Amino acid sequence: xxxxxxxxxxxxxxxxxxLEHTVLVLQGLGLAVLIGLPLALLTYRHRSRGAVLAVAGxxxxxxxxxxxGLLITPLGLGTAPSVIALTLYAFLPVIxxxxxGLREVDPAVVESARGMGLSRTQTLLQVELxxxxxxxxxxxxxxxxxxxxxxxxxxxxNGPGLGNLILQGLTSAGTPFAVYLTLQGVIGxxxxxxxxxxxxxxxxxxxxxxxxxxxx
Numbered sequence: 001x002x003x004x005x006x007x008x009x010x011x012x013x014x015x016x017x018x019l020e021h022t023v024l025v026l027q028g029l030g031l032a033v034l035i036g037l038p039l040a041l042l043t044y045r046h047r048s049r050g051a052v053l054a055v056a057g058x059x060x061x062x063x064x065x066x067x068x069g070l071l072i073t074p075l076g077l078g079t080a081p082s083v084i085a086l087t088l089y090a091f092l093p094v095i096x097x098x099x100x101g102l103r104e105v106d107p108a109v110v111e112s113a114r115g116m117g118l119s120r121t122q123t124l125l126q127v128e129l130x131x132x133x134x135x136x137x138x139x140x141x142x143x144x145x146x147x148x149x150x151x152x153x154x155x156x157x158n159g160p161g162l163g164n165l166i167l168q169g170l171t172s173a174g175t176p177f178a179v180y181l182t183l184q185g186v187i188g189x190x191x192x193x194x195x196x197x198x199x200x201x202x203x204x205x206x207x208x209x210x211x212x213x214x215x216x
Contacts, residue, residue: 001176001177003179003180003183006177006180007180007184010184014165014184014188017160017161017162017164017165017185017188018162018188018191018192020160020161020162021148021151021152021160021161021162021163021188021189021192022192023160024079024082024083024086024151024154024159024160024161025086025144025147025148025151025192025196027079027083027086028082028083028084028085028086028087028089028090028147028151029086029087029090029094029140029143029144029147031083031084031087032086032087032090032091032094032143033094033140035087035091036056036090036091036094036095036098037094037095037098037136039052039095040052040094040095040098040099040102041098041102041124043099044098044099044102044103045102045103049099052095053092053095053096053099056091056092056095056096057092059088059089059091059092060089060092062088064085064089064150064153065153065156067085067088067089068081068082068085068153068154068156068157068159069156069157071084071085071157072157077157077158077159078157078158078159078160079159079160081154081157081159082151082154082157082159082160082161085150085153085154086147086150086151086154089143089146089147089150090143090144090146090147092143093139093140093142093143093146094136094139094140094143095139096139097135097136097138097139097140097142098132098135098136098139100135101131101132101133101134101135101136101139102128102129102132104132104135105127105128105131105132106131109127109131110123110127110128113126113127130207133207134204134207134208136207137200137203137204137207138200138204140200141196141197141200141201141204144196144200145193145196145197148189148192148193148196149189149193151163151189152166152185152189155167162184162185162188162189162192163185164185165181165182165184165185165188166181166182166185166186168181169181169182169183169184169185170182
């Protein structure tokens with residue numbers, strides 16, 4: 001049986017693993033945004049932003065297997081340690097790009113908004129954030145592409161996703177379908193990466209247009 005025939009026969013399991021992988025990545029990214037975006041908004045004009053970025057950067061230096069393993073003790077096996085690990089890895093691009101995007105807004109535009117009577121909060125929400133959105137979206141794009149691959153390691157802690165197919169293939173090396181399982185997992189992640197990239201590219205164009213309208 002060839003790879004195409006094997007994939008056709010196992011399509012329900014492959015689609016299920018792909019959906020699990022997608023949900024896992026979205027959960028990790030969503031948590032990173034819910035926590036990282038407010039942190040960036042609170043610190044982008046304060047000296048503490050350096051400390052926040054440094055802490056977020058430290059997480060990226062921890063080897064993936066080690067981080068997943070360390071989270072087993074407090075969180076157990078399964079989805080919980082997988083989501084938290086992906087969240088920690090996504091922090092840096094989310095926070096850094098939000099800070100950079102906000103700090104790159106032309107001060108003259110901010111002063112003009114304040115001169116029109118907008119409060120500090122109104123200026124942030126109505127002027128600075130829309131202008132910074134293209135850079136923020138780029139951070140989300142980078143974070144997503146990064147954790148899509150890292151999410152495969154979730155299989156090592158009984159997490160969901162395409163990593164389980166890769167792990168099954170590697171642990172059954174020498175059997176007839178070991179390579180097929182590994183290929184399914186790898187190709188599934190590559191396809192998801194392309195789809196997510198296309199989505200964020202379209203979102204980036206929309207936010208750029210929005211920012212240009214506000215600047216005008």
